[in-house]
Amino acid sequence: MVLKEVRFHGRGGQGAVTSSQVLAIAAFHDGKFTQAFPNFGVERTGAPVESYTRIDDKHINVRSHVYSPAYVIVLDPSLMANVDVTKGLKKDALIIVNSNKTPSELGLKGFDAKSIDITKVALEVIGKPFVNIAALGAFAAMTGEVSIEALNKAIDERFAEKGKIAGLNKEACRVLYEKAKGMK
Amino acid sequence: MKTVIEASEAVALGAKLSRVKVCPMYPITPSTHIPERISDYIFDGEMDAEMIHVESEHSAASALIGSILTGARSFTATSSNGFELMYEILPILSGMRLPAVMAVANRAVAGPINIWNDHSDAVSARDQGWVQFYVESSQECIDTIIQCYKIAEDKNVQMPVMMCLDGFSLTHVFENVDIPEQKQVDSFLPPFKREDILDVKNPKTFGPIGLPDSFMNFKKQQQDAMINAIDVIKKANLDYKKLFGRGYGDGLIELYKMDDAEYAILAMGTICGTAKAKAEELRAKGKKVGVIRLRSYRPFPVEALKKAFKKLTRLAVLDRHISLGSDGPLFTEINAIAPGLDVFGYIAGLGGRDVTLDHMESVYLDLETGKQKREWLM
Numbered sequence: 001m002v003l004k005e006v007r008f009h010g011r012g013g014q015g016a017v018t019s020s021q022v023l024a025i026a027a028f029h030d031g032k033f034t035q036a037f038p039n040f041g042v043e044r045t046g047a048p049v050e051s052y053t054r055i056d057d058k059h060i061n062v063r064s065h066v067y068s069p070a071y072v073i074v075l076d077p078s079l080m081a082n083v084d085v086t087k088g089l090k091k092d093a094l095i096i097v098n099s100n101k102t103p104s105e106l107g108l109k110g111f112d113a114k115s116i117d118i119t120k121v122a123l124e125v126i127g128k129p130f131v132n133i134a135a136l137g138a139f140a141a142m143t144g145e146v147s148i149e150a151l152n153k154a155i156d157e158r159f160a161e162k163g164k165i166a167g168l169n170k171e172a173c174r175v176l177y178e179k180a181k182g183m184k
Numbered sequence: 185m186k187t188v189i190e191a192s193e194a195v196a197l198g199a200k201l202s203r204v205k206v207c208p209m210y211p212i213t214p215s216t217h218i219p220e221r222i223s224d225y226i227f228d229g230e231m232d233a234e235m236i237h238v239e240s241e242h243s244a245a246s247a248l249i250g251s252i253l254t255g256a257r258s259f260t261a262t263s264s265n266g267f268e269l270m271y272e273i274l275p276i277l278s279g280m281r282l283p284a285v286m287a288v289a290n291r292a293v294a295g296p297i298n299i300w301n302d303h304s305d306a307v308s309a310r311d312q313g314w315v316q317f318y319v320e321s322s323q324e325c326i327d328t329i330i331q332c333y334k335i336a337e338d339k340n341v342q343m344p345v346m347m348c349l350d351g352f353s354l355t356h357v358f359e360n361v362d363i364p365e366q367k368q369v370d371s372f373l374p375p376f377k378r379e380d381i382l383d384v385k386n387p388k389t390f391g392p393i394g395l396p397d398s399f400m401n402f403k404k405q406q407q408d409a410m411i412n413a414i415d416v417i418k419k420a421n422l423d424y425k426k427l428f429g430r431g432y433g434d435g436l437i438e439l440y441k442m443d444d445a446e447y448a449i450l451a452m453g454t455i456c457g458t459a460k461a462k463a464e465e466l467r468a469k470g471k472k473v474g475v476i477r478l479r480s481y482r483p484f485p486v487e488a489l490k491k492a493f494k495k496l497t498r499l500a501v502l503d504r505h506i507s508l509g510s511d512g513p514l515f516t517e518i519n520a521i522a523p524g525l526d527v528f529g530y531i532a533g534l535g536g537r538d539v540t541l542d543h544m545e546s547v548y549l550d551l552e553t554g555k556q557k558r559e560w561l562m
C-alpha cells in the first residue's frame with residue numbers, strides 16, 4: 001500500500017486528537033505502521049484543531065505535517081466558515097463531514113464528499129454529542145482503511161479506565177459503520 | 185511487546201525499564217508528559233522510584249547531584265527555558281563526573297516566546313560536558329534512554345548524557361513501539377553501583393574547588409572521557425542490537441542509502457526521517473542521494489563522519505539552531521573536518537517552522553546543480 005494520510009478537523013475539547021490516536025491504534029491492530037499527532041497551536045476550548053494519522057504497511061519515515069491527505073474528517077461543520085477543510089487535498093481525496101446537510105449544501109460541490117449525521121447517532125447511543133470516536137465507525141465503512149474489529153480493540157484499549165464510555169463508543173461506531181456501509 | 189504509544193511515554197518507559205530510583209522533575213511544555221507518565225508508574229506501584237517535586241529546573245539538576253551521590257540511578261527531563269535555568273548545574277554534573285541521564289524535549293528558547301521545536305536549547309549547551317544524542321523515533325527513545333545509562337555509568341566515561349528528542353514533532357507523536365522486556369533490559373544494564381557515596385558515617389567532600397594547578401587537569405580528564413565515549417557508544421549500540429535486534433547505525437551516525445550516494449543531507453533528529461522519505465523518492469528516479477543522521481553530537485564522531493563523506497560530491501548540513509552572528513553550529517563544525525568537500529549550510533525549522541518534503545527536494549536540487557539557492561529554509 002502507499003502511505004495514507006488522514007486529517008481531522010475539530011474544535012478544542014471535541015476530541016480530534018483522541019480520534020487520530022484511536023485510529024492509529026486500530027491501524028496497528030490491523031498490522032500496520034502508523035503515526036498520530038496533533039497540529040499544536042494555542043489550545044483553547046472551541047478553537048479549531050487539526051490532528052493527523054498516517055498509515056502504511058512499513059515504517060513511516062516522513063515526519064513533517066500532513067499537507068495533502070487522502071481523507072479528511074470534519075467533526076464540526078460550523079468550522080467550515082473559518083477553516084478551509086479542502087486545502088491541499090489530493091484529487092481523489094474523500095471528505096467525511098458530520099452533518100445532516102448534503103455535501104453541496106455544505107459548499108463541497110466538486111469534491112468527493114460524504115455527509116453523515118454523527119451527532120444524531122452519538123446523542124441516541126451515548127446520550128451526549130461525543131462524535132470523535134463514533135466518526136471512526138463511518139470512516140471504517142467508507143474507506144476500508146481500518147477494520148471494525150481493530151477499531152473496537154483500540155477503543156477498549158484507549159478507554160480501559162473510563163467505565164462504560166468504551167462500550168457506548170463501540171456501539172456508536174457500530175451503528176455508524178452499518179449506516180455508512182451503503183455509502184461506500 | 186508491540187504497541188502504539190506516544191514518544192514521551194517511550195521515554196518514561198525507558199527510565200522505568202532502566203530501574204531509575206530518583207526523578208527530580210519540573211514540568212515544562214513539551215516535556216511535561218514525561219514526568220506525568222513517571223508519576224503514573226510510581227503511583228500505580230509499577231516503578232520503585234521517588235519523584236522529587238522540585239520548585240525549578242535549577243533545583244531539578246541540583247537534586248540530581250545529591251541523588252547520584254547517594255548511589256541512586258537518577259533521571260530528569262526538561263525543555264527550552266527550563267533547560268536554560270538548569271544551565272549553571274550542567275557543567276557541575278559533568279565536572280563531578282556524575283552519570284545523570286536527562287531527556288531534552290527540544291524547544292526553541294524565548295524570545296519571542298515559542299513553545300515549538302528547534303535545537304537551540306540543547307545545541308547551545310554542547311560545551312558543557314554532556315554526551316548528547318539526537319533521536320528520530322519513539323522506538324529510538326526507549327532504546328536510547330536504556331543505552332544512556334550504560335554509557336554514562338561506564339567506568340571509562342562517567343559523564344552525564346542527554347537524549348534530545350524533538351518537541352511535539354516527536355514528543356507528541358503516537359507510533360509503533362516494541363517495548364523491551366524488563367528481564368532483557370536487566371541483562372543489558374546491571375544495577376548502578378558507586379563506590380564514593382554520601383555517607384554520614386564516612387563523611388567526604390564532593391565537588392571542592394579546583395585551583396589553577398589542578399583545574400586544567402580535570403578538564404583534560406573530562407575530554408579524555410568524552411573521547412572514550414565514542415567506543416563505549418558503539419559498543420552499547422552493538423550489544424543492544426545483539427540482545428534486542430535493533431541498532432542505530434554504528435551508534436554515532438546512521439547512514440541511509442549512502443553506499444553509492446553522490447549527494448547527501450546531514451542533520452539531527454526527526455527531520456532526518458523526512459529527508460529519508462525524500463531520498464527514497466528520488467532514488468526511485470535514479471538520483472544517487474542519501475542521508476547522514478548524526479546521532480551523537482557530543483562526542484563529535486570525526487572519524488565516522490569523515491568515512492561517510494569519502495565518496496560524496498556535495499553535502500548539505502541542516503541546522504535547527506543558529507549561532508547568531510556566525511552560522512549553523514553543525515555546519516561550521518562539519519566544515520572544519522571536511523576541508524576538501526563542498527558543503528552547503530542551511531538553517532531550518534526554527535521555532536516549529538515545519539521542514540517539509542519540498543524543502544528536502546530543494547536542498548537535493550541545490551546539491552545536484554551545485555548552486556545553493558536558499559540558505560534559510562523558510
